[in-house]
Amino acid sequence: MKAHNGMRPQDIVILLKILTINGNWQYRDLSSSLSMSLSEISGSLNRSFLAGLIDESRKNVFRQSLMEFIEHGLHYVFPQHPGTVVTGIPTAHSYEVFNHHFKSDENYVWPDESGSMRGLSITPLYKGVTMAVKHDKKLYSLLAAIDIIRLGKTRELALALEVLKKNIL
Numbered sequence: 001m002k003a004h005n006g007m008r009p010q011d012i013v014i015l016l017k018i019l020t021i022n023g024n025w026q027y028r029d030l031s032s033s034l035s036m037s038l039s040e041i042s043g044s045l046n047r048s049f050l051a052g053l054i055d056e057s058r059k060n061v062f063r064q065s066l067m068e069f070i071e072h073g074l075h076y077v078f079p080q081h082p083g084t085v086v087t088g089i090p091t092a093h094s095y096e097v098f099n100h101h102f103k104s105d106e107n108y109v110w111p112d113e114s115g116s117m118r119g120l121s122i123t124p125l126y127k128g129v130t131m132a133v134k135h136d137k138k139l140y141s142l143l144a145a146i147d148i149i150r151l152g153k154t155r156e157l158a159l160a161l162e163v164l165k166k167n168i169l
Contacts, residue, residue: 007051009078009125010036011044012070012146013132013139015053015061019168020138025059033135035128067168070149071161080150082108082120089115089130091122093156095144101159108147122147142167 017034018025030041045058053066088109093102094117107119112130124130125143133140141163148160 005047007047007077008044010034010040011048011051011053012074012078013126013129013143014041014044015048015066016142016146016168017132017136017139018054018059018061019063020136020142034126034132036126063168067165070146070164070168074146074149075152078125078150079152080122080147082106082122082151084121085118086111086121087115087118088112088121089133090117090119091124091144092147092151093153094119095141097141097163098144098148098156098159102156108151122151138167 013034014030014036017030021029027038027041030036031038034041036044045054048054048061049056049058051069052062053069054061086109088111090096090099090107091110092108093099093104094107094109107117108122109115109117109119110124110130111121115130125146129143133143145160145163148156
């Protein structure tokens with residue numbers, strides 16, 4: 001068995017994607033939908049297994065454990081500090097699910113030339129996120145909520161956790 005060298009940001013993306021898939025899936029399904037190689041998927045699922053976030057078959061996410069990690073550890077392990085103003089895809093409280101709850105002069109975006117908004121850049125958990133969310137609205141909502149947690153904005157945190165718990169647990 002390989003040693004566990006810590007979680008990587010894409011591990012969270014993969015676990016959330018598994019939760020959005022209905023029915024059976026193959027590694028190649030994750031690979032194509034997330035623009036990741038099969039070896040990245042395999043390595044990620046092995047890390048998640050060693051961390052106790054997925055079962056031995058690498059098919060079933062331990063939902064409660066994942067939610068505990070997101071709620072209590074994600075901000076410390078994968079923090080985010082906004083960058084410069086760029087064109088991109090709305091995330092965090094700028095995403096449509098959250099933006100009507102919070103009024104802000106700041107927008108947050110994942111950098112993407114084909115994006116619809118200008119805002120402070122947020123580095124996505126994985127470079128393929130901007131492609132993946134264009135085809136999976138549920139994953140998009142979950143990752144935007146994750147970005148609220150990564151940013152550590154107390155005001156938005158309760159709503160983000162509510163959305164995540166509703167979809168994960």
